[in-house]
Amino acid sequence: MATMLSDPHQSEGVVLLDGWDSQQALYRPGREAGFALLVDIVEQALPDQGSGLVVELGCGCGSVLRRIRQRLSRSQVIGADRDPVMLAIARAVLGDDENCRLLDADLLELPGVAELKGTRPNVVVATTTLHWLADPDLRSVYRWVAEHLRPGGVFVNLDWMPLAHSPAVSTMAEQLEHCHSQRQRDLGAQDWHGWWQTAEHQEWLGPHFEQRRSRSFDRSAEFTPDAEWHLQALTEAGFVEVDVAWRHLNSAMVVAVR
DSSP states (O other): OOOOOOOHHHHHHHHHHHHHHHHHHHTTHHHHHHHHHHHHHHHSSSTTOOOOEEEEEEESSSHHHHHHHHOOTEEEEEEESSSSSHHHOOOOOOOOOTTEEEEEOOOOOOOOGGGGGTTOSSSEESSGGGGSOOHHHHHHHHHHHHSSOOOOOOEEEEEEOOSSSSSSHHHHHHHHHHHHHHHHHHTTTTHHHHHHHHHHHHHGHHHHHHHHHTTTTOOSSOOOOHHHHHHHHHHHHSSSEEEEEEETEEEEEEEOOO
16 A cells, blocks of 8 residues: 555544444445455456556445555545545545545535546446435436446446345345344444444544534435346446346345446
């Protein structure tokens, strides 16, 4: 990773980010394997030994950006999110990395991401974030990605994409995920609510929580269509090749080539 100037809250940010990763794994047993594959795909999609631009939609507190920068030191990355608390943690963790930019941007207002300044990314990724968008908004994001990627560029979406062809297998997957979560809780794992309570007790995040409370984070019910829906929507958005690259129970990764 490029040399970084330490943020005064870098150590606290790293603890919170590690805690975020742990509690997310509580709900998604295959999360780490999926993230590892995602970084592999990014590496293959970038030209010239890992240089090039990667944009992450809904970067949160930097889980994926940190992995990309640790593996691909020559990459340029842009992370976009509208949660000021998450962005503050990401900034603390990533420091003043000249190859990483973090943007306060709503996914519903992507055309306003002027920071791209005409530069087309080689890769766009999204992980466990686009399910918050309703059907027409998600289709709009897919069109935006198709319009802004370089020719031959790659889009990766890792998210909830439930099994669709067998109710019995789908039920089995849900039960396995539930059993995994319960075992982790029994071992004392912190859950989503516990993580947010911990973060809210961090004095340095106080102004960011105030800003967060001033914004509406109400969303409609989560939209989690099956992988086939995503493949069709990506094709309609203008991608020339689409497929499912990975699955673990009810999580899946779709990859699309522009």
